[in-house]
Amino acid sequence: MATLRDAKIGETVTVKRLNGEGAVKRRLMDMGLTKGVDVTVRKVAPLGDPIEVTVRGYELSLRKADAEKIDV
Amino acid sequence: MEIKIALAGNPNCGKTTLFNLLTGSNQFVGNWPGVTVEKKEGRLKSDKNVIITDLPGIYSLSPYTPEEVVARNYLIDERPDAILNIIDGTNLERNLYLTTQLAELGIPMICAVNMIDVVRKNGDTINTEQLSKRLGCAVCEISALKGTGIKETADLAVKTAQSGEKMIPQHSFCGCVEHALAHIEEAFLHDLPAEQQRWYAVKIFERDGKVLEKLNIPEDTLSHIENDIADCEKEMDDDAESIITNERYIYIAELIKECFKKKKKGGLTISDKIDRIITNRFLALPIFAVVMIIVYYISWTSVGTLLTDWTNDGLFGDGWHLFGNGSAQYEQAQDNFAAENIFTDEVKATVEQAVDADVIGAAEILDAIDGGAFADFDEAYGSYGEELAACGYDISGIVDPAVETMNDTIDPADYGVWVPGIPVLVETGLDNINCVEWLKRLIVDGIIGGVGAVLGFVPQMLVLFIFLAFLEACGYMARVAFVMDRIFRRFGLSGKSFIPMLIGSGCGVPGVMASRTIENERDRRMTIMTTTFIPCGAKMPIIALIAAALFHGAWWLAPSAYFIGVAAIIVSGIMLKKTKMFAGDPAPFVMELPAYHLPTFGNVMRSMWERGSSFIKKAGTIILLSSIFIWAGSSFGWTDGVFGFSTEMELANSILGKIGSAICWIFAPLGFGEPTAAVATIMGLVAKEEVVGVFGVLDFVAMTSLAGYSFLVFNLLCAPCFAAIGAIRREMNSAKWTWFAIGYQCCFAYAVSLMIYQFGLLFTGNVNVLGLIFALAVFAFIVYMLARPYRENVKLSKKKTLKV
């Protein structure tokens, strides 16, 4: 299953599922990353981590490790 | 009857700005009991009967973070008369997420769409009427920054509170969820007031830990409810919390479709364009380095030094020419006189001999003589003359009387308008009223000497503060956190640890407190412990002093101090992460990047002034008291075995001197085993600026550049001032951890200084064998601590499965 971590810069993907538990998962959802939402990868920081995405109209920074938990 | 209105909304939505507008200065800021979350309350300016509570910025009412818990506890326990939900118009979708949750509480509510000016500027439109109909409550448009719509909103909020009209949420969830909710309400909640049942039902459905605890539902009811929930989860193929969250967003998506029209945006915003360069993979770090170097070069070496020279040598020194008129001629006259009467062959020969004998500072004096400028000679001689004499190369016999003659014959006032320095003015003034000698010395040598030394650095500080304020306000620093995250994660810290460091570069106290944003307990403790490694504002005078006295004001000294600070944090991070106490997974990092904006001149100035005035205030208070203390300690002592007071007390005989001598051996391996240096370091606990203050009251010690640098590093890394220690104590919430933190910092500082000095000695050719052995041992230990394997698998490689 592809995850958000695999997405390329400029690509827009749709979230299929969120893995992870409790607070971390809740935090991601609270920020708008839910099933069915479109996410566009905007940039990747120097050295590859974190990544910046656009979701629900605003910019969000995530670690690659967290992006890994999001199936797209 | 008092009316209570609560302000709720996302972080960054402009709540605080609105709160300030509504309450003016009628505010009270404290803490919510039991937690370190800020509580703000105030009275409405236009109606003192109305109390407004500014709740912490939250994204949702989940039970996971202290802010959220505090906010929701307030809302369900205190039941304010109305909620004023502030929505960031430029971020509608995500802000409405909270709105749906607030609506379920059943408390009278109105919404205010903030930043409406930005929305309009972007060309977007929000149909607030339609939004209001769909949400089921009034929706106002405001711009807290511009001040529009405030009064109407405030009035409407009060009216809504008075009407007592309970908020009825207009959104519903899908079939099986509603079914489960209905069951839950029936089974357990029917005793609660009607409007509250919905919120509790939803929370129970989500298996909200805190609510379940609070309600104390009997076992069999719980399992009954659990069945319903489990059924729903199976049907939707998701866990309860996610179901609810998804449903909310589905509803919001509909709202957005109906009420929000985005202007077709083609290209990138300006912020994006800037970010493409600033956070570019390869350019970001070099750009950051360059920015920092520029900031420090300008504030320290060029503009800053100019100003600081004036304050140190002029205002708090002998004096200065008004507008600089006449300074050049005056100096020329001095140089001419010196060439004939001070820089004699005899003097030169003696100094050259001292240089050959490797006396500390002799080279500086020789350079000054060769250079021909009396001012340079004066400085070098002031610092190192005594040392020369002590080693048998006394030139004071010729120099001192010559200087006296020069001062008698060449009067600066002849060359321009001469303003005597403050010490001179005060001394003259005191002489005029026949002040007793000791009091005069207390004031001139003690108070003015100490405070003046510190205040002398104010100009440099102000310039620096302006830069830092600008960088913070425009949004650049958020990008830096983003960029630093990867590096930090390698070393066991999250990018969020960078923010406290950044703030710590101003003052360590808020830096330590900023660690609250880190949820992971262990990361938090580690951040608290290492934040004070970064040179704070108070440590700047120390850097400046060493730079000026021993390194000719080299521009690279300050950046090197920061570099060492960051390196110390990273090295500590790695070492500690590998110990049992701190091992664990790195914390998740999710952060919002606000758009760049040009900060207003007023904002930057205000910020600079805030910091500057606190610096000055500190000087006028703590430093003043400490300077008196130091002066007293150095004036009371034993002359010829008799304890007494003397303004001419030799340092070695005074109380302070005795104490200093008793402990200075500790610092000998680090290169600064002199009583004055030891005392200065200890006084650094009171306030870091006091280190400079001590040297202002007592005289600066002759040190080699290497020793000076070692001294600098030790003072930078060792335990911070009492105020910061207090902050550490508060944030750690444990005496044991606080002592550990302090102990760690001092040991680390000692180790680093030891290495710098001993390895440095190697390079200059003076090898201290014993010292070198110790330094090597320390080095080896640190390398081991860095290289050994982690205790737990740090990388998250497995996908964790859902635990229900």
Next chain:
Amino acid sequence: MLEFFQQYGGSLIVGLIVLAIVVLIIVQRIRERRSGKSSCGCNCAECDACRQAKKKRG
């Protein structure tokens, strides 16, 4: 008596001023300690630093 004042009057006044300043400072510090003010000089409401920290809370 008068000549005591003539000789030491100036010093007395200056000394009293210094003493007054010292006492004022100490009293102010104690008051600040009680109200929980931090040494950075600001109270968290307006402190840019604290606000930054709260904003970054993500």
